[in-house]
Amino acid sequence: MMELLAEEVVSCPYCGEAIEVLIDHQEAGHQYIEDCQVCCKPIIFRLALDAAGNISVSVHDENEAY
Ligand SMILES: [Zn+2]
Helix, strand or coil: CCCCEEEEEEECCCCCCEEEEEEEHHHCCCEEEEECCCCCCEEEEEEEECCCCCEEEEEEECCCCC
């Protein structure tokens, strides 16, 4: 059975602090913004599925060009 929730550890793009996030497979292809708990800056989380169907999360700062 496929697990719908996965825990990932990412680094804040501003301060580098390790952040644990819970990601939902149903959110694949979406992005959301959450403030860093350490430096309070808005981190953009992007959720993507790879070819094997595994979800991955990447983090971006708000000034990054698309
Ligand atoms: Zn931070």
